[in-house]
Amino acid sequence: xxxxxxVLFLSSLIFGSCSKNISDKENGKIRFMFEPGELKFxxxxxxxxxxxxxxxxxxxxxxxxxxxxxxxxDRVSLKLVTYKMLEDPQYFGSKVNGELLRxxxxxxxxxxxxxxxxxxxxxxxxxxxxxxxxxxMDTDPVNFPQ
Numbered sequence: 001x002x003x004x005x006x007v008l009f010l011s012s013l014i015f016g017s018c019s020k021n022i023s024d025k026e027n028g029k030i031r032f033m034f035e036p037g038e039l040k041f042x043x044x045x046x047x048x049x050x051x052x053x054x055x056x057x058x059x060x061x062x063x064x065x066x067x068x069x070x071x072x073x074d075r076v077s078l079k080l081v082t083y084k085m086l087e088d089p090q091y092f093g094s095k096v097n098g099e100l101l102r103x104x105x106x107x108x109x110x111x112x113x114x115x116x117x118x119x120x121x122x123x124x125x126x127x128x129x130x131x132x133x134x135x136x137m138d139t140d141p142v143n144f145p146q
Contacts, residue, residue: 051085054080056078101121106136114137
């Protein structure tokens with residue numbers, strides 16, 4: 001009996017591994033994972049109306065500023081990375097990041113004011129640079145237990 005079960009188990013592994021899984025790349029969709037470099041994860045957000053998800057990364061100065069510390073904007077560096085939501089094929093009702101829509105950067109300029117640029121993609125329609133800076137700076141950081 002053990003031998004029969006072992007043979008059935010092994011054959012299911014072999015035939016199961018032969019089935020073809022269609023990857024996102026084969027469908028013409030390429031998922032891109034953003035590499036933040038020296039920046040650390042600060043927060044994430046989801047917009048179900050637009051079907052997007054975002055992750056905010058920043059340096060220590062940016063995190064301190066978002067936490068409410070009152071100091072100058074010197075050395076502040078933030079990146080907001082926005083993806084299109086995609087159904088997770090492995091978990092029913094779950095979403096994962098899909099197509100990269102935009103990478104927005106907020107940095108301290110030479111005069112100490114915050115400067116906004118888009119490294120990839122475009123500003124959402126109907127929004128100004130000032131509005132984007134305000135939205136990014138209004139983000140509440142995630143508090144991790146220490």
